[in-house]
Amino acid sequence: MGRHSCCVKQKLRKGLWSPEEDEKLFNHITRFGVGCWSSVPKLAGLQRCGKSCRLRWINYLRPDLKRGMFSQQEEDLIISLHEILGNRWAQIAAQLPGRTDNEIKNFWNSCLKKKLVKQGIDPATHKPLSTDHDDKKQEDSKIMMTENNEKNTTTLPSSIQLPFSTNLSSSILLNDDSGNYYGSGGDSNNAIIEASRDMFMTNNNNKATFLDPLSSLYADYFPHQQQQPNNNYHQLSAVTAVTNYCGGGFSSMPSLTNSDQGGHVSVTDQLVKESSSNNSSSNMYTSPWDENIITNKMMEPFFQFNAIKCEDLYKTSCSSWEEDNQEHTHHHHTNNTASSSSIHFSNYPLSEDLTAANFDVFHHI
DNA sequence: AAGGACAGCAACCGCCCAACC
DNA sequence: CGGTTGGGCGGTTGCTGTCCT
Structure with a gap:
């Protein structure tokens, strides 16, 4: 249930992408553009499912991606947006050009959450880590x-x-x-x-x-x-x-x-x-x-x-x-x-x- | 030096939803 | 109108590198 037909097919590669696979996908997309993802693997000569190709392109191969560390400004923006939008990573990512939802999600889970806790802020509510009294009020x-x-x-x-x-x-x-x-x-x-x-x-x-x-x-x-x-x-x-x-x-x-x-x-x-x-x-x-x-x-x-x-x-x-x-x-x-x-x-x-x-x-x- | 713990990150999974048939 | 398909999203997993003991 919920499983895509493309993923059910056997003999599809999973796991990390090789440089060769990246090259194939990159060449295909730059040449033909983003169209129907389910047909991409076949056309690009990849033993991957369309979803996997899409993800690889969006999160890694896309040329407009910004690489490297998050700036302080980006960090502040993510925190502010998370306060409003919650875990709507795609929407948060839409406000940060060159960043992907996955990247932001990982950054949040691995870094920002802890940072906020250290500052005595509850990352879920963005309010000071609550006392019993506060809990009651909330x-x-x-x-x-x-x-x-x-x-x-x-x-x-x-x-x-x-x-x-x-x-x-x-x-x-x-x-x-x-x-x-x-x-x-x-x-x-x-x-x-x-x-x-x-x-x-x-x-x-x-x-x-x-x-x-x-x-x-x-x-x-x-x-x-x-x-x-x-x-x-x-x-x-x-x-x-x-x-x-x-x-x-x-x-x-x-x-x-x-x-x-x-x-x-x-x-x-x-x-x-x-x-x-x-x-x-x-x-x-x-x-x-x-x-x-x-x-x-x-x-x-x-x-x-x-x-x-x-x-x-x-x-x-x-x-x-x-x-x-x-x-x-x-x-x-x-x-x-x-x-x-x-x-x-x-x-x-x-x-x-x-x-x-x-x-x-x-x-x- | 070895190996366990931890962090960071890429990728997958499962679900939802809209479009299409 | 119901079933199927594909795209998108958030949660989770698992691999890899680094740190610590």
């Missing part, structure tokens, strides 16, 4: 969330752990009337980053506030952008949720640089307006995220937090929603040169039911 918190999920209620603790988090860059998630989600911004490698964890939402002065565990990375990733004054907290107004479900990054949508004149982003005709300069009305975008449709299926893990809770959470945490919306409507033409990719929204469909499947989401940087 356990209580978990139980609380579990009970809430089971009961389908909206009784939430003051600090809520949501099953999703931000991405490395600004993210936009919108949905149309038929329930499709449109994402943009964020990770440029994965079309979608799975829902992850450790996003905290608190009610801070009646503003929805998200603890963004990646905030410390923004300086590295977006040196051109202004660092948030409140280091770990990004004030968000009129936000229902922030997600790391992002489309293929800015590369696949109209560039929102200062050189653009901004304009009208039409997703469901007139839902959102984007302004990146004073004369924003001069540019019209039409369905810029067509390639990045996020289906409800993809959203399932995101909505572990169930619909009703989301709706109520939305309403309670964004009590200033209408105010904010007014503000955005009034000010969406203001200059926002501080952040080349920040987007102002207006014309939210306030009259519509605010169901979980009808989010308008954005994430300021």
Whole structure:
């Protein structure tokens, strides 16, 4: 069960790859490119299964691989990403050009884990190695969330752990009337980053506030952008949720640089307006995220937090929603040169039911 | 010098999921 | 619509080199 047919075949070599095998595979891929892996062994003259070839190429032969020790910066990034994504090595690797998931996984298991323990940090939770008292508190918190999920209620603790988090860059998630989600911004490698964890939402002065565990990375990733004054907290107004479900990054949508004149982003005709300069009305975008449709299926893990809770959470945490919306409507033409990719929204469909499947989401940087 | 312990890493295994038939 | 196939991913294994006694 679960065993690939290619692996069942007899007489296939296993174990370490010889230089000759490497050469055959490398020559084949560089000549014909990556296609159907199951046919590679035959075409390349290898007594290996396709999977083995794929792995060898991805983890060792690929020419764009970075070799050698991990830099301090990479190390810090891995730790930060692991805190957010957990053991999602492929996603972590997507943020480290030239590094493979296997390499990062090995590095984590053999080195980083121990390093964190030495520093008194639990590598699983990224919190200080807990005392009995802390354990109890964490356990209580978990139980609380579990009970809430089971009961389908909206009784939430003051600090809520949501099953999703931000991405490395600004993210936009919108949905149309038929329930499709449109994402943009964020990770440029994965079309979608799975829902992850450790996003905290608190009610801070009646503003929805998200603890963004990646905030410390923004300086590295977006040196051109202004660092948030409140280091770990990004004030968000009129936000229902922030997600790391992002489309293929800015590369696949109209560039929102200062050189653009901004304009009208039409997703469901007139839902959102984007302004990146004073004369924003001069540019019209039409369905810029067509390639990045996020289906409800993809959203399932995101909505572990169930619909009703989301709706109520939305309403309670964004009590200033209408105010904010007014503000955005009034000010969406203001200059926002501080952040080349920040987007102002207006014309939210306030009259519509605010169901979980009808989010308008954005994430300021 | 020998051999046991340990660390690092490459590769495999088993599972999941989407595409295809 | 169910079965099959292939790609992808995370967990695990096992080999090899190094360190320590």
